[in-house]
Amino acid sequence: MSRRALIAAAGAALLSLALPVAASAHAVLERTVPSQGVDLREQPGEVAFYFDEPVEASFQAVRVYDSSGEQVQGDEVFRPGGESKAVAVHLDPDLPDGSYTATYRVISADSHPVSGGFVFSIGKPSSRAESVASLLSADSSGKVTSTAFWADRWLGYLAIAVGVGGALFLFAVWRPALLASASGDPGWVGAGDAFLARAGLMIGVAAAIGLLASLLAIPLEGASAAGISFWRALEPSNLSEVIDTRFGTLMLVRAAAWLCFAAVLAVAMSRRRLPSLRLAELGASGVAPNRVSPTLTLLGAVALATILATPALAGHASTQDPTAVLLPADLIHVLAMSVWVGGLALLIFALPAATRRLAPASRTELLLACLSRFSRYALAAVIALAVTGTVQAVIEIGRFGALIDTGFGRAVLIKVVLLAVLIGFGAANRRRLIPALRRLADGRQTPGRIGVVLRRNLRLEVALVTVVLAVAAALVSYPPPSESADGPVSGRTTVGPAVLEYTVDPAEVGENQLHLYLFDAEDGSQYTAAREVSARLTDPAADIGPLEVDLRKAGPGHYVSPQAGFGVADDWTVDVTVRTSKFSEDEASFEVPIR
Structure with missing residues (x-):
């Protein structure tokens, strides 16, 4: 790949990578019944909120308060006219004249809570009415829960990246690189085993974190949606309400997929059915590739594909038009991110365990083989991120000015800057370090100073990637400008x-x-x-x-x-x-x- 082509791909990525993994827009309130601020002569029978997309209506979604702060609505939330985009509640009969405050707290299609409210009056308005903001604030789960939810999403993204990307690295990069570099020296068997032990540990830890993050997301969603504490959200009735939502169901599916993948990984590790080397059969010399189990590979692939699909299915890509474009774009976006991040993680944390078992010249050969192959996949990932990010950005961002004057846009710019640095490191590796390694390998020399620079660059890339994923996890709290500017x-x-x-x-x-x-x-x-x-x-x-x-x-x-x-x-x-x-x-x- 020429320098000009690499710069063009990086530039395209910078214009579009601003979109977070499974970027989240929020439901927008379109109208209310009765209207906001209206003074009624007679009491209405119900209060209803109508949104621009389907919403989940659990967790006491609609509440109506009188001027003293007492609730005056019935217990059951219902859908007026069977409309999935609306929620309503019946009012208590024979309400006295005065001002009333109606609030809503629903779950948007992206699985995040949306809240608001309005004031209306029956007969003569009261001298005092409850503030919408104060009522919603009183029912808020607090900063600790929202911060914990952000951390949970971040860990979930990181687990997907390392788990999916690490598994793909084993088969697409590590196996061909090892077979291309290995000589008949039995020391290569030890190098392969050392790499697998470290890589298996990393991917196993990612699976455990992914499982825990998926399960913790259920009570955290309940606390955030209902405006209650995390400990109250652990009550069976509250957990049941979350599990009945699309988000809760998907988190259970993701947790089950992580559990299945962890079991497959454990069996494959114990039976030596992962890409590595073994001593040749009796009567032959040298080394031979491990036998990889097709059954275990298929089971693991199904589990990882399920995990990979959940961010898109839990977000707007599965509900927002055009779904036929957004859903595959989101899936490819997450896959490309995983290829990049998972590969970096194994290069910096697992590959050194293998190179330490080899002679100095062999280290250079293995390092070159891995980096050359990974560089091609990383470039493809950047292009995929650029294309899918552009599709999502056109739909979600809407206008250039929104990058400056909205919270979503400013967070996006932070991510762009971080990604610019990441792409710069990748370009430097491909342009300078890989050719330098190739010259060293041709001369049977050790990596030396080039290896030191490469390790430093990879460590910085991994650190920046974790920050990028943290920004992506935080971005879901901001509605994209195209959504936030649509409607009241x-x-x-x-x-x-x-x-x-x-x-x-x-x-x-x-x-x-x-x-x-x-x-x-x-x-x-x-x-x-x-x-x-x-x-x-x-x-x-x-x-x-x-x-x-x-x-x-x-x-x-x-x-x-x-x-x-x-x-x-x-x-x-x-x-x-x-x-x-x-x-x-x-x-x-x-x-x-x-x-």
């Missing part, structure tokens, strides 16, 4: 002594409903000290505005504009001013992506 936009900020909750619906070009809710920052009551509330719309990029918004008071602490006009698709700024006296006012701003 809501959020929360502070303005002086008050908390401002806002909703822009439907966040599209044209007329939108703008709802502003003010709550006292100390006790959560509706903030009524405002004498005047005003809002202005600005599009800095297009030099539009500020445009005054016609705000009307809809209730205590509630202001609405039914026709807030956003003229172009862009990222708009909404500036809100709350005047509490003739000489005192507070200001706050928030961003609204209009599509």
